[in-house]
Amino acid sequence: MTEVITYKKAIEEILKGLKDEEFQRGLQTSVGNAEGKHIKTLEAYPGLRELAKMVEDAKQKVINNIDYYIDLAVESLKKINAEPYVASDATEAREVVGRIVGKGKIVIFSKSMVAEELGLQRHLEKLGNEVWETDTGEFLIRLAGTKPMHTTAPAIHLSRGRIVKLLREKVGIKLPANASHEEIVAAIRGFLREKMVKADVGISGANALAADTGSIVLVENESNIRLVTSLPPVHIAIVGIEKIYPSLTIALAAAIVQAAWAGLYPPTYLNVISGPSSTADIERKRVYGAHGPQKVYVILVDNGRRGAARHSVLKGQLKCIKCGRCQWECPVWQQTANLWGGPVYGGPMGMGWTAITLGIKEASELSMLCLNCGRCDQVCPVHVPLTSIIHWLKQQYMGEQ
Ligand code: SF4
Secondary structure: OOOOOOHHHHHHHHHHHHHOHHHHHHHHHHHHHHOOHHHHHHHHOOHHHHHHHHHHHHHHHHHHOHHHHHHHHHHHHHHOOOEEEEEOOHHHHHHHHHHHHOOOOEEEEOOOHHHHHHOHHHHHHHOOOEEEEOOHHHHHHHHHOOOOOOOOOOOOOOOHHHHHHHHHHHHOOOOOOOOOHHHHHHHHHHHHHHHHHHOOEEEEOOOEEEOOOOOEEEEEOOOHHHHHHHOOOEEEEEEEHHHEEOOHHHHHHHHHHHHHHOOOOOOOEEEEEOOOOEEOOOOOOOEEOOOOOOEEEEEEEOOOHHHHHOOOOHHHHHHOOOOOHHHHHOOOHHHHHHHOEOOOOEHHHHHHHHHHHOOHHHHHHHHOOOOOOOHHHHHOOOOOOHHHHHHHHHHHHHHHO
């Protein structure tokens, strides 16, 4: 389902991106704006480093006992009346979600890299559903027909002028060519709000899932996640199994650490979802579906992760909390964004994730573009051994020649 990008095609796209003045302007502006943001945050809030260490330790514990924690998470989800599924690969995950959604529905997504990994949006469209991304950046890249160019900032390569043109041509939103940032955001909000109100199903990712309570934790600034997970009668959360944490306390810590290293601290919203909405205010009888969803489904996605947990090198990548800091710091990524990477993930973290979710062969050739400077290792909050993983991938590629 997910398009496999060959090395030749990737190089062609990178060369095109290097020559594309608009792409480079957008990328360089974003890189400049993101530079050192987490350093300022860490100077102001030094306790975050301690929190990151706790998150790293918890992640290591879960990776070493992945089957136990998946089972525990499933049991906890059942206890809070959520419906869990464990999908072994992308095909199974798409089938499960397709069955839940059906056809002819309005489906709204909040940003989810795992949903991208599964090609879920296109799958649901093919089944005959109307699908909308509600994260501003994701909405824009979908209109542009490109992949996300950064883990937490997908539309960094699109200029204001290009966005105005896209909105007019793709969804009929008419704005003056020199529309301000505020005018663009207001127009997108108005357009998407109508979809949100009418939506039958909301699909989110998760920053973390607490194995002890079954709670999903989601961090955000836009407030679209709140709406996607509470307005429609059905909520489906797509969760990579590496997002499982032993407890709700540490799951909350993981979301906070992710926001801090992404340069978004303090996060505007931190959402905790523990099953469907309900009330027992009438004669103490519990009724599901009060103001929020009646049904909450949680799809735990393996897609190579369980195998990686048993792999001596790739297991290191599972510690990743997808904050995207290594991408901002990488001198290659600063020129190419996610054009350097697989069909979904890119940059230093992208090599490992592509190897896990798509295949070692797909990632190993692309890893040859790494300069081995080690800046990614230095900034990672949870010490993912990025250069070791990339070095190993290079060895696999050389061994194949
Ligand atoms: S590898 Fe580390 S720095 Fe890169 S996205 Fe993952 S957690 Fe963040």
